[in-house]
Amino acid sequence: MDDHLRPATVLLLACVSFGVCVLSTVANAQTRCERTATRQITKFDKQIAAADTRFSERRNKMIAAHLATVTDPAERERVEEAFTDVLTPYNFEKWLGNSRKQKAHVREKASDESAKKCEIGKSTAEFFDETVDEYEVFQARALDALEDRIAIETVGPDEGLAVMAMYIDGPIMRLTLDRRGSMGGGRLWKDLPQGQYFRVIKLPAGDYQWTTVRSMRVFTRNLWADSQVYYFDLREDDLAFRIEPGKLNFTGVFLFSGSAVRASAELKDRSSIVMRLVENRYPDLLEKFPVFNGAVPDDGYLQFFIEERRLAAEAAP
Amino acid sequence: MNRWLLSILFACTFASSTRLAAQEIAADASSDEPVAESASTAEPREPTLHDYFRASAVNYVRISPDGTRLAYTDQQQTIYVGSPSEGFKPLVSFDSRRGVSQLEWVGPSGLMAKLVSSQLVTRFIAFNVAIEDGELTAKDVIAHQTPGLILDALPNEPEHVLFWKSDVKDGNAFASVYRLEPFKESRTQLGEGDRLNKRFDQASWFVLDRDKKLLLGLDTWGEQIRLFQRSAGGTKWSRIWSGNADDQFIPIQLSRDENTLFVLTNTTTDRLVAAEFDVAAGQVSRILYEDPVTDVHNLLMSERTGRPAAVVVNRDGLFDYVFFDAELEQRLETLQEQFADASVTVTELAANDSSAVVYVSSDSDAGTYHFCLLASAQCAEIGKARPNLTGHGLAPTETIEVPSSDGFSVFAYLTMPISDTDDASIPLIVMPHGGPIGVNDDRRYNADVQWLARNGYAVLRVNYRGSSGYGKTFLSAGMRQWGRGIEDDIEAATDAALAGHERLSGDRVCIYGASYGGYSALQSLVRSPERYRCAASFAGVTDLPLLFSRSVYRRDEALRDQLIKMVGDPNLDVAELREYSPVYNYRKITKPVFLAHGTDDSRVDIEHSWRLQRLLKMTGADVEMHDYADVGHGFRTVGQIEKFYTPLLAFFDRHLDVVRPATQPPLANTEPDG
Numbered sequence: 001m002d003d004h005l006r007p008a009t010v011l012l013l014a015c016v017s018f019g020v021c022v023l024s025t026v027a028n029a030q031t032r033c034e035r036t037a038t039r040q041i042t043k044f045d046k047q048i049a050a051a052d053t054r055f056s057e058r059r060n061k062m063i064a065a066h067l068a069t070v071t072d073p074a075e076r077e078r079v080e081e082a083f084t085d086v087l088t089p090y091n092f093e094k095w096l097g098n099s100r101k102q103k104a105h106v107r108e109k110a111s112d113e114s115a116k117k118c119e120i121g122k123s124t125a126e127f128f129d130e131t132v133d134e135y136e137v138f139q140a141r142a143l144d145a146l147e148d149r150i151a152i153e154t155v156g157p158d159e160g161l162a163v164m165a166m167y168i169d170g171p172i173m174r175l176t177l178d179r180r181g182s183m184g185g186g187r188l189w190k191d192l193p194q195g196q197y198f199r200v201i202k203l204p205a206g207d208y209q210w211t212t213v214r215s216m217r218v219f220t221r222n223l224w225a226d227s228q229v230y231y232f233d234l235r236e237d238d239l240a241f242r243i244e245p246g247k248l249n250f251t252g253v254f255l256f257s258g259s260a261v262r263a264s265a266e267l268k269d270r271s272s273i274v275m276r277l278v279e280n281r282y283p284d285l286l287e288k289f290p291v292f293n294g295a296v297p298d299d300g301y302l303q304f305f306i307e308e309r310r311l312a313a314e315a316a317p
Numbered sequence: 318m319n320r321w322l323l324s325i326l327f328a329c330t331f332a333s334s335t336r337l338a339a340q341e342i343a344a345d346a347s348s349d350e351p352v353a354e355s356a357s358t359a360e361p362r363e364p365t366l367h368d369y370f371r372a373s374a375v376n377y378v379r380i381s382p383d384g385t386r387l388a389y390t391d392q393q394q395t396i397y398v399g400s401p402s403e404g405f406k407p408l409v410s411f412d413s414r415r416g417v418s419q420l421e422w423v424g425p426s427g428l429m430a431k432l433v434s435s436q437l438v439t440r441f442i443a444f445n446v447a448i449e450d451g452e453l454t455a456k457d458v459i460a461h462q463t464p465g466l467i468l469d470a471l472p473n474e475p476e477h478v479l480f481w482k483s484d485v486k487d488g489n490a491f492a493s494v495y496r497l498e499p500f501k502e503s504r505t506q507l508g509e510g511d512r513l514n515k516r517f518d519q520a521s522w523f524v525l526d527r528d529k530k531l532l533l534g535l536d537t538w539g540e541q542i543r544l545f546q547r548s549a550g551g552t553k554w555s556r557i558w559s560g561n562a563d564d565q566f567i568p569i570q571l572s573r574d575e576n577t578l579f580v581l582t583n584t585t586t587d588r589l590v591a592a593e594f595d596v597a598a599g600q601v602s603r604i605l606y607e608d609p610v611t612d613v614h615n616l617l618m619s620e621r622t623g624r625p626a627a628v629v630v631n632r633d634g635l636f637d638y639v640f641f642d643a644e645l646e647q648r649l650e651t652l653q654e655q656f657a658d659a660s661v662t663v664t665e666l667a668a669n670d671s672s673a674v675v676y677v678s679s680d681s682d683a684g685t686y687h688f689c690l691l692a693s694a695q696c697a698e699i700g701k702a703r704p705n706l707t708g709h710g711l712a713p714t715e716t717i718e719v720p721s722s723d724g725f726s727v728f729a730y731l732t733m734p735i736s737d738t739d740d741a742s743i744p745l746i747v748m749p750h751g752g753p754i755g756v757n758d759d760r761r762y763n764a765d766v767q768w769l770a771r772n773g774y775a776v777l778r779v780n781y782r783g784s785s786g787y788g789k790t791f792l793s794a795g796m797r798q799w800g801r802g803i804e805d806d807i808e809a810a811t812d813a814a815l816a817g818h819e820r821l822s823g824d825r826v827c828i829y830g831a832s833y834g835g836y837s838a839l840q841s842l843v844r845s846p847e848r849y850r851c852a853a854s855f856a857g858v859t860d861l862p863l864l865f866s867r868s869v870y871r872r873d874e875a876l877r878d879q880l881i882k883m884v885g886d887p888n889l890d891v892a893e894l895r896e897y898s899p900v901y902n903y904r905k906i907t908k909p910v911f912l913a914h915g916t917d918d919s920r921v922d923i924e925h926s927w928r929l930q931r932l933l934k935m936t937g938a939d940v941e942m943h944d945y946a947d948v949g950h951g952f953r954t955v956g957q958i959e960k961f962y963t964p965l966l967a968f969f970d971r972h973l974d975v976v977r978p979a980t981q982p983p984l985a986n987t988e989p990d991g
Binding site for chain 1: 860862863866887888891895900901922923924927928930931932935936
């Protein structure tokens, strides 16, 4: 090769070579990005699958332990149905819907050839980890509900069933229910989620009162920087109910609303709404136990409704 | 707690939605719609539901101290200042979460507005109106974050205002009055140093003397109403009068010699009268005016004489005046001639009675504010309350007087739809108001009524026994008449309306109301199913004993006692309460039912509608239930109202055989949700 041409040739080769390098770098980055996304998604799917396995094992073990004590086939069938009913609201597939959308979004981002840099990294990994944590909390709540459901299969002579219905608007870290005139027998709820809570639990017979809420006042959107923990004393708010032994006691609907400005709690007599929930999730309890309105004992609606429903059923062809 | 205050409270309790949705709707006033849009510039178009229900485009019109300017708010988010001749300029705007609930001139050019948020947090904004580069502008804007209201703007002390604030202690309300400098510094709380009644905590309201010092204090929270007087030049307060807590005693103004307090009261009469109260003697000394039919609604004071110029009475469902001041009477009569048969109401009298703001409304005008110079009877339009209804006409309303079964005169208002055809059969909707005690209907603009009429329905509203405005006997006659005497009156009025109007179809009648009106609609299906084709209830009571389950009634004895007086005792009369509850009579309900309820209704819980719905569904009855998230005992936004009326009109159409051409849907709405 002519020496005079050498610099130009070198330059040309360098340019070609550099261009290839640039293209190669972009392509490699893209592939790396997709690989990262795939790795994160695979890890996430494995964690979810593992969580599901653990959940199933625990659920099956709990149910099996109880069924071991039940010999009557009809009763076994009732119990199995009851356990299914109580777990029905815990729809894992629905819960995971958002993470499926997020997975699709991550894949799309990772394969976006027009992106200048890979956006799949630490933040998406954190999102998947947090989702797994939250999923496990959700599963724990389902198991907790199942545990309560199994517990109410045996009701002692001094115990009653309490239909607990709450609507929470604002974060609740701790909610205390105290049994009047007793050091024990109350119940503590921790980290209640926003929205509706509905459960039938077993409580010693007696008079109860919602007493304290530990909550957070959120002043801005920056939850952690600008919020403060507050206790709200509910003892003067007449949020009380009675549990009668051997009965399915409606305890009203506990409504809590907390904001930066004020917090309020109320106990409402919403027997017909609660009855609808009981019919859907605890139908067998309505067959087994007499119903009592423990929040407003002199409200005759529940007995009237039950009687009218019985008459309607009898009259049905 | 004072009983008449309680009755007002109760009136609100089961009646906030009496005018169902025709309350002040501020939150979603459309920001793209010009305020005071003139009829001549507006493009004619078919009015929508939003045009009927949106809050008035002109509110709180105030004349400046020198009489040269006016200030007002639009749908309560923007304050305008100007004059009819130079036009109005928006000076200060607030976000849609806050609405103006008081507007006053303070000093020669200052304005102070009270703002209330949707969470009922109050703050005040003060600013000066200045001219810069020939343009009106707001200067020195300052905010005060405190509850209360402006008691007196102290015209002779431009730097100060008197500020009233109420604190509740042990269930009683105690008023405090503060002397503040609104432009000096932003206040977040009111200090004891500014409080004028440091040694007198018993009053809930104060009357000022000519030096703007507290002279009389009224306590309405005890077993009796009590009036106290401050000693001359001192700080000692002595009781000078006391009266029955069930009665009303409303101080209006002191005479210039401070010997006479002009009041509205019913302490010595059945109906509310305008009277003079002799301060030295401690008694009502003279009745200025007692109407033969209705309570006196208000007293119009003359700035020129310092004496009552006229009483405002409800005549035939509209405000009317009975004058004491011949000069003012002559001036307003001259003014009235300009507006033909329209109703003219003075909302403010200023500058020694030489100028006034008047509100003019008629069957063809949904309300227009004018600024008038009374000597020359010259008026200039400030703005229209509902500019988009201009030129479309309103459905006319007439008054019906009916004798009740036990000797009362019951007044009802029938609104007939505007129709281009001679439709021989017009369907009727009977619409009982809420309350039932201490609330009334009148002939003034009502969005619910006009919207139903716009959709082809005649609407009948009845001031049944228990309604306010007709004296104590009539009011108390409604006690414990749920499902009984009240509905007798409604049925008597309906019969009279049908008998007097051949075009009304007696076999095409539905009944619909909110709160107590919802109860009345449902219970009417129980007691008189043959009269109605259907019933619709918004926020209606369905189970009378359930009213007592609210924890507020369990805790507050006075409230509970008042509810017992109104409805019955859940301990002693539970059988009676159940007898008149739609829930316990659900088997008798055989006609279609429409139930609607807000999930956040703290006065009548949504459980009421749920109970009836669940029972009716067991019988296979024709029932539809609509629940509305974020809706309380009334609607806050026009969007919510629209979501309510869409299925409601379809329900009425279906059951009253209203067939509309495809081009004429029942809801001619073209606007997005507010």
